[in-house]
Amino acid sequence: MIxxxxxxxxxxxxxxxxxxVFVNASDIYHKNKLEKYFSDLKKSKNLDEAISIEKNIWTxxxxxxxxxxxxxxxxLGTELMENGQHRYAYKIFSNIIFEDPNWSEAWNKRATVxxxxxxxxxxxxxxxxxxxxxxRHFGALSxxxxxxxxxxxxxxxxxxxxxxxxxxxxxxxNNIIPKLEKILNIEEI
Numbered sequence: 001m002i003x004x005x006x007x008x009x010x011x012x013x014x015x016x017x018x019x020x021v022f023v024n025a026s027d028i029y030h031k032n033k034l035e036k037y038f039s040d041l042k043k044s045k046n047l048d049e050a051i052s053i054e055k056n057i058w059t060x061x062x063x064x065x066x067x068x069x070x071x072x073x074x075x076l077g078t079e080l081m082e083n084g085q086h087r088y089a090y091k092i093f094s095n096i097i098f099e100d101p102n103w104s105e106a107w108n109k110r111a112t113v114x115x116x117x118x119x120x121x122x123x124x125x126x127x128x129x130x131x132x133x134x135x136r137h138f139g140a141l142s143x144x145x146x147x148x149x150x151x152x153x154x155x156x157x158x159x160x161x162x163x164x165x166x167x168x169x170x171x172x173x174n175n176i177i178p179k180l181e182k183i184l185n186i187e188e189i
Contacts, residue, residue: 030065038136041168050170054138061105061134070096074109081113089113104133108140120147138168145173154183 037057044050062078064070077092093110100106111126124147130140141164148157158180161173 026066030060030063034060038167044170047170050168054168058139061108061137061139064100064103067100070100070103070106074106077109077113081109081116086113086117090117102133104130104137107133108137108143111140111143115143115147120151123147136167138164138171141167142171142173145176149176149180154180158184 034057037053037060041050041053041057044053062071062074064074073092073096077089077096080086080092081089090110090113093106093113096103096106097110107126107130111123111130114120114123114126124144127140127144127147130137134140141160145157145160145164148154148160158177161171161177161180164171165174165177
């Protein structure tokens with residue numbers, strides 16, 4: 001009887017430790033792919049190449065590194081958000097954050113839906129959390145710049161776009177930088 005209990009405990013321990021080895025390996029793979037993509041993004045020489053790398057980054061960001069169920073929930077929330085069902089999408093993103101508060105993309109998606117709901121202050125809080133978890137999140141930086149533009153906080157918007165450009169040199173947001181610089185120069189006169 002005791003031998004059987006010991007065997008069961010050892011078996012459960014083996015399964016439990018194997019699960020965490022798999023989860024850790026998945027996290028490492030995910031992080032290594034992101035590192036490569038960000039390195040490639042910084043070195044990209046043409047817009048088509050940069051857009052392709054950007055898509056790869058977004059694909060990884062939208063995949064939970066070790067929980068397919070959370071990935072599926074994020075997809076559902078994104079679809080709802082894109083179809084204008086913002087309150088329901090907000091609830092789904094909040095639920096994902098509750099289940100895994102360390103997944104930067106869940107915070108970013110919730111920040112986006114808050115932006116769409118004109119809840120700028122709450123969106124800025126979620127953007128900050130996104131950037132704490134993934135400082136290279138050019139989407140969050142661009143979103144924050146958009147909020148600052150809407151709030152006529154042009155210097156803050158410019159700072160965010162310059163930070164985005166350091167991460168993503170060929171970012172589409174770069175064309176806004178000269179416009180903001182012009183606005184700031186006009187205000188200084």
